Amino acid sequence: MRLTSKYAAAILLAAFTGMAASAHAQEKTEITITKQPSILYLPALVMQKQGLIEKSAAQDGVKNLKVNWRSFSSGGASTDALLSDNVEIVNSGLGNLLLLWDRTKGKVKGITTNSALPLELVSRDPKIKTLKDFGPRDKIAVPTVRVSTQAILLQMAAEKEFGKDNWSKLDANTVQLGHPDAAAMLANASGEISTHFAAPPFSYKELKTVPNAHVLLRSNDIIDGGLSQSTLFTTTKFAEANPKIIKAVLAASEEAIAFIKAHPDQAVDIYREISGDQTSAAELLDMLKQPGMMDFQMAPAGSMKFAEHMSKVGILKTKPAKWTDYFMPESAGLNGS
CATH class of the missing domain: 3.40.190.10 (Periplasmic binding protein-like II)
Incomplete structure (x- = not known):
């Protein structure tokens, strides 16, 4: 049986109403x-x-x-x-x-x-004043190696400092640690982590309480306008x-x-x-x-x-x-x- 446009429209309306009800139910x-x-x-x-x-x-x-x-x-x-x-x-x-x-x-x-x-790269090592001062044994804490915001910002900073083919120069220095653990390690003078790419309030507290703590760079230094x-x-x-x-x-x-x-x-x-x-x-x-x-x-x-x-x-x-x-x-x- 051929449907009139009136009935066809009614069926389509019912179908769409049913779809909407189904979506709402989900x-x-x-x-x-x-x-x-x-x-x-x-x-x-x-x-x-x-x-x-x-x-x-x-x-x-x-x-x-x-x-x-x-x-x-x-x-x-x-x-x-x-x-x-x-x-x-x-x-x-x-x-x-x-x-x-x-x-x-x-x-x-x-x-x-x-x-x-802003995120801040904080170091307690007085010998480290720029990215060029990192040696192979100097460890940098980031939340997730290579793919966290801090790890990628570090790559972008390394590219600016060492040239476009050297963006990964400091990847081997990175260690995966959550911010609370990294802050605790930085506060330990004998801890192996001497630098932390920190988020606030951890960076703020580190600069206030950790001897020799200083900022090497900020995220706003790497990406104009912030990130x-x-x-x-x-x-x-x-x-x-x-x-x-x-x-x-x-x-x-x-x-x-x-x-x-x-x-x-x-x-x-x-x-x-x-x-x-x-x-x-x-x-x-x-x-x-x-x-x-x-x-x-x-x-x-x-x-x-x-x-x-x-x-x-x-x-x-x-x-x-x-x-x-x-x-x-x-x-x-x-x-x-």
Whole structure:
């Protein structure tokens, strides 16, 4: 029997309604997000404390969303958890996002960044004043060798210092350690780690308390305009099945960053409570007053320069044409670079 256009339209409408209902039914009611030590991840702690993702999701119809937060000492462990479906969203460095985007052929993408605070290469060895002073036995702690944000920044700095064919000159000096362990090792005068490519507040405390500690270079010295570090990313499969949660993460990030800038004292209290960091509130507030230390922002900064280096040295097999290649469509309005 031939269908009239009226009946055909009704059937199509029913089909689309059914698809929408099916997609809605698949929207998760419980998710797990990773986080890492460092005040770089302060927006995540504010989101956790204030239940901002849950609040935003509820306003969009996802009632009673439960968000679990799991701590990892390195980005490598958290990305493994994403690939094995043990977590839904990762909050880690930009390098880990790019690596997974490449390895999964675009099936992992960013949602938003939320900080571009400066990273600092801190050494306690008074003989080491520049990258040229490192000998083969001088060890540099980074969160993940070769592929962490710090490891790649070190390669970019080595290329500037030693020439384009020598970007890997200091790779053999790197040792994989999470920031808390690296800071403890740096504070030990007899420890084998004499240099740490540190994130705040670890770099701040090292410079205050470790004898002879000094800064060799900062991330802003390597990439003009700074580099986003803390990045929220997930699989495209999860994003497509849970668009309201992706929207909620974006809204919650914006709200958390606005809260930090308006109420840094309260934000610091949240950081100390959740992280367990014993640094005094006064010291943390003093740290946030340092240049670049309030660069909490959603727009990816310096990411294409970072990606271009990763592609050039073979870490990425696919070179992105623009930053939106490795971020979700919902993020396109962030005005990143």
